[in-house]
Amino acid sequence: MFPTPNLAKWRGRQWATAIVGLLVLTLSPLAWIQWQQVQLLEDVSTNQVDSIMWQAYQLERELSRLDAQLHEATSKPQEVDPYALTERYEVFLSRIDLLTKIPRRDLIEAAPAYAAAIGSIEAFVVQADPLFAEPEALIQNRTNLTALESSVDSLLPKLADLTREANRAVARFVDERNAQLQQQSVLVITLAGVQSVVMLVFVVVLVRHIRRQQQQYTQLQQLSRELSDARDQAEAANHGKSVFLANMSHEIRTPFQGLLGMLNLMDEPNLTPQQRDYLQTARDSALHLLGVLNDILDVSTMESGTLKLSEAPIHLRDVVQEVEGLMKVAANDKGLALQVHAASDLPDWVMADATRLRQIMFNLINNAIKFTSQGTVTAEMSCAPHGQPGVVFTVRDTGIGMDRETVEHLFTRFFQADSSLRRRIGGTGLGLEISRKLARMMGGDIHVSSELGVGSVFTVTLHLPATTAPAQEAVAHSVPGHGRRLKVLVAEDHPINLKYMGILLDRMGHEAVFCENGAEALQWLAQQTFDVVLLDYHMPVLDGLATTEAIRQLDSPAADIKVILVTADVVNDTRKRALDVGVSEFASKPLQANDLQRALQRCGLLDEPDRVNTGQGALWTVRSAPIPLYDMPVHFSEHGQRSGSAINTAAYAEIVSMLPKDTMDEMLSNLLDPPQGTLHALIRALEAGEHRNTSFIAHNLKGTAMLLGFTAIARTAAEIEHLVMQNQDLVAPDLIAQLLNDLKRTREALHRHNAPVEA
Amino acid sequence: MTTRRTLNSALLLAGLALSAPALALDAPTTRPILTVSGKIGVKNAGETARFDMKMIEALPQHSFTTSTPWFDKPMKFTGPLLADLLAAVKASGTTLSAVAINDYKIDIPMSDVQKYKVIVARLLNDKPMPVREKGPLFVVFPFDSAAELRNSTYYERSIWQLKALDVQ
Numbered sequence: 001m002f003p004t005p006n007l008a009k010w011r012g013r014q015w016a017t018a019i020v021g022l023l024v025l026t027l028s029p030l031a032w033i034q035w036q037q038v039q040l041l042e043d044v045s046t047n048q049v050d051s052i053m054w055q056a057y058q059l060e061r062e063l064s065r066l067d068a069q070l071h072e073a074t075s076k077p078q079e080v081d082p083y084a085l086t087e088r089y090e091v092f093l094s095r096i097d098l099l100t101k102i103p104r105r106d107l108i109e110a111a112p113a114y115a116a117a118i119g120s121i122e123a124f125v126v127q128a129d130p131l132f133a134e135p136e137a138l139i140q141n142r143t144n145l146t147a148l149e150s151s152v153d154s155l156l157p158k159l160a161d162l163t164r165e166a167n168r169a170v171a172r173f174v175d176e177r178n179a180q181l182q183q184q185s186v187l188v189i190t191l192a193g194v195q196s197v198v199m200l201v202f203v204v205v206l207v208r209h210i211r212r213q214q215q216q217y218t219q220l221q222q223l224s225r226e227l228s229d230a231r232d233q234a235e236a237a238n239h240g241k242s243v244f245l246a247n248m249s250h251e252i253r254t255p256f257q258g259l260l261g262m263l264n265l266m267d268e269p270n271l272t273p274q275q276r277d278y279l280q281t282a283r284d285s286a287l288h289l290l291g292v293l294n295d296i297l298d299v300s301t302m303e304s305g306t307l308k309l310s311e312a313p314i315h316l317r318d319v320v321q322e323v324e325g326l327m328k329v330a331a332n333d334k335g336l337a338l339q340v341h342a343a344s345d346l347p348d349w350v351m352a353d354a355t356r357l358r359q360i361m362f363n364l365i366n367n368a369i370k371f372t373s374q375g376t377v378t379a380e381m382s383c384a385p386h387g388q389p390g391v392v393f394t395v396r397d398t399g400i401g402m403d404r405e406t407v408e409h410l411f412t413r414f415f416q417a418d419s420s421l422r423r424r425i426g427g428t429g430l431g432l433e434i435s436r437k438l439a440r441m442m443g444g445d446i447h448v449s450s451e452l453g454v455g456s457v458f459t460v461t462l463h464l465p466a467t468t469a470p471a472q473e474a475v476a477h478s479v480p481g482h483g484r485r486l487k488v489l490v491a492e493d494h495p496i497n498l499k500y501m502g503i504l505l506d507r508m509g510h511e512a513v514f515c516e517n518g519a520e521a522l523q524w525l526a527q528q529t530f531d532v533v534l535l536d537y538h539m540p541v542l543d544g545l546a547t548t549e550a551i552r553q554l555d556s557p558a559a560d561i562k563v564i565l566v567t568a569d570v571v572n573d574t575r576k577r578a579l580d581v582g583v584s585e586f587a588s589k590p591l592q593a594n595d596l597q598r599a600l601q602r603c604g605l606l607d608e609p610d611r612v613n614t615g616q617g618a619l620w621t622v623r624s625a626p627i628p629l630y631d632m633p634v635h636f637s638e639h640g641q642r643s644g645s646a647i648n649t650a651a652y653a654e655i656v657s658m659l660p661k662d663t664m665d666e667m668l669s670n671l672l673d674p675p676q677g678t679l680h681a682l683i684r685a686l687e688a689g690e691h692r693n694t695s696f697i698a699h700n701l702k703g704t705a706m707l708l709g710f711t712a713i714a715r716t717a718a719e720i721e722h723l724v725m726q727n728q729d730l731v732a733p734d735l736i737a738q739l740l741n742d743l744k745r746t747r748e749a750l751h752r753h754n755a756p757v758e759a
Numbered sequence: 760m761t762t763r764r765t766l767n768s769a770l771l772l773a774g775l776a777l778s779a780p781a782l783a784l785d786a787p788t789t790r791p792i793l794t795v796s797g798k799i800g801v802k803n804a805g806e807t808a809r810f811d812m813k814m815i816e817a818l819p820q821h822s823f824t825t826s827t828p829w830f831d832k833p834m835k836f837t838g839p840l841l842a843d844l845l846a847a848v849k850a851s852g853t854t855l856s857a858v859a860i861n862d863y864k865i866d867i868p869m870s871d872v873q874k875y876k877v878i879v880a881r882l883l884n885d886k887p888m889p890v891r892e893k894g895p896l897f898v899v900f901p902f903d904s905a906a907e908l909r910n911s912t913y914y915e916r917s918i919w920q921l922k923a924l925d926v927q
Contacts (some may be wrong), residue, residue: 058861062861091861094890095894096891097891
């Protein structure tokens with residue numbers, strides 16, 4: 001077959017050349033043949049070829065008629081018009097030129113018959129012309145007439161020969177022309193054949209080319225589909241990973257709170273220095289791990305696109321002070337001086353996400369401390385220069401500094417300034433990336449300038465719009481009950497908690513109705529209308545989730561009531577199950593005013609956010625969002641009380657300040673005094689080996705003890721609850737001894753705490 | 760078709776009637792060379808009208824030069840328009856049946872006479888034509904003036920040695 005040219009590389013001009021070339025090649029011979037045929041036909045028509053025979057015949061015929069006329073004149077001279085005789089002769093003469101001057105006379109000129117005939121005619125004309133010139137004389141001269149007649153008679157056979165010769169010549173010409181036409185026809189057919197073959201080849205090449213292109217197109221489409229699928233899968237996998245990472249970080253972090261809490265509870269005065277050191281190391285490690293987890297969680301939520309800033313008015317100076325207070329410890333630990341300033345012209349209140357703002361500040365100051373071995377770390381919060389909106393936060397250190405290349409890669413993920421420092425200093429390498437992203441989310445950015453060996457300057461610009469003080473400031477000391485008064489149904493089985501919540505709600509200016517379990521709550525709902533229901537998670541008869549389910553299935557408007565679940569359970573799964581059955585919001589146990597306030601706000605039950613009836617208790621004041629434990633910087637090693645006391649005196653003092661004395665006494669009695677005190681109830685349950693009851697009472701004891709700041713008792717109760725939940729064998733005597741020991745220490749601590757007051 | 764031809768003829772005849780110089784036709788004084796018969800309004804010899812060369816010469820003369828199949832080169836022909844000749848005898852028909860001295864015979868549609876400048880030539884290159892040179896009268900179409908004339912139909916209608924016209 002033909003070598004196939006690579007048609008795919010042909011451009012328009014090449015195609016045009018090929019097609020034109022092919023057309024010229026095949027059509028020009030055809031055109032030439034057509035031209036030849038046209039010429040031939042024209043030749044036939046203009047040259048009157050076929051009339052050669054006709055003219056020869058006419059010549060012969062006119063001679064015959066002249067012969068007849070002469071014969072008549074010879075026999076009957078008086079009957080013949082002499083002019084008609086001459087005219088007959090003239091007609092004959094006129095025929096001679098028609099034959100001899102015909103365009104294609106060459107066809108017969110060569111024939112001997114032609115020469116003989118023309119010669120004889122010329123001889124006859126020479127003889128006849130003078131005679132016919134005088135017709136009347138001729139008609140009278142019989143001799144001349146006879147002579148002419150005999151000449152004509154001898155001429156006739158020669159003209160007959162000429163006629164036959166002309167006939168043959170025409171026949172030859174027709175043969176010749178037919179042969180010519182035939183030849184041309186063969187040529188035309190051959191050319192048409194060649195043309196067809198060439199076209200066929202061309203079509204075959206084209207078809208193959210098109211087919212190949214179609215195949216390639218199909219393959220490309222296939223490839224494109226596969227790539228697209230692969231991309232989708234990769235994206236889905238990546239997204240899935242981010243979501244998984246976010247979930248996992250959250251899942252890990254939640255029990256971490258418990259771990260840290262337990263570590264804090266473990267801190268007792270009677271620990272040996274070595275134990276104390278171990279405990280401190282464990283706590284530092286846990287806090288560090290928590291920081292790493294927080295970084296990963298932040299990055300994964302940023303990547304899954306779910307990170308949102310929750311902006312609220314914050315007091316900028318307070319935030320700066322908080323950060324300073326927390327970071328001072330870390331700086332002091334390293335022997336560095338930390339100076340944090342807030343410029344005097346800063347706006348008091350700005351709209352910002354306090355948590356995220358603190359995160360940026362912690363991160364930068366923390367980095368500065370990390371990479372500075374001696375000297376000073378200076379941080380300053382000031383207004384943006386040149387009257388631009390927003391604030392600038394600058395962190396300056398006298399640390400190791402960075403070269404240009406390091407600065408360029410600084411914000412890249414997992415990058416650390418000095419990889420040799422990594423093991424020594426630690427960290428995820430995600431901090432700056434997170435900070436920059438957060439800064440950009442706040443309408444700003446982070447810039448860095450650094451000099452190796454001299455130090456670095458990190459500059460954060462943030463677009464934080466100034467705002468007015470939130471309403472709570474203005475009403476902070478107003479009359480209680482000024483806010484919206486809600487009618488609250490509380491289902492709580494523990495009498496102390498019940499009492500506490502009653503006081504809390506009263507202080508917040510709400511009206512509370514109490515019941516001991518979910519079943520009673522449903523009865524109340526059937527009788528009265530409430531704004532909101534607070535349900536304890538653990539309750540006898542009908543627990544929080546079951547009650548919520550029952551409420552949602554009610555056949556009255558009460559089915560749509562807001563339900564806030566109060567629980568110490570921090571596991572995500574519990575929250576998910578709760579949301580599934582229709583819980584509106586959560587508040588953590590022990591219940592705090594802020595928590596409850598936020599839960600009510602999120603339920604949409606308080607018209608104006610932050611319009612809290614603060615009363616006189618400092619506990620209620622909401623200035624800026626509290627710092628959750630996991631938002632603490634990793635280096636915050638001084639967290640928690642290190643007193644080792646059985647009670648948290650601060651927490652205890654708070655609750656004492658909040659509750660009336662008789663209520664407080666009753667609560668203490670209900671908790672600690674035999675035989676009805678919850679602690680003693682737990683001891684009895686342990687003795688009786690009633691697992692279910694033990695777990696329930698331990699849970700209650702833990703809640704109340706935490707509320708009152710009785711850390712030792714709370715710790716032991718939590719341990720018992722945990723052991724029961726894990727279905728582990730309880731060594732009852734040990735646990736009872738522990739509880740009694742805790743009771744003893746708590747009483748001693750209470751005594752110490754109260755003594756100076758009473759004195 | 761027939762209607763249109765009739766109409767054409769009528770128009771032609773109307774034109775001829777208006778332009779006719781005389782109603783009568785003199786008798787030939789020399790040997791007659793052309794006899795017109797058939798549907799004619801003017802006669803001078805029984806049912807026919809005869810012309811001698813003088814009468815032909817007396818009609819308005821026209822000339823053109825054209826190439827023909829019968830001569831190697833273009834020739835000049837001179838003579839009266841066939842239309843004028845027919846007008847002189849008030850011819851009223853659709854077809855002319857022309858006959859030559861050599862007994863050649865051809866029908867010429869009357870429409871040709873109106874449509875083309877057909878002349879009855881008596882001079883070839885300004886010289887009288889003897890019978891031996893296709894004379895004395897030669898009906899010639901102006902072949903060079905129209906392509907549609909250059910085919911055998913009109914070559915056949917160019918009759919030479921014309922001796923008689925029968926108007927039908």
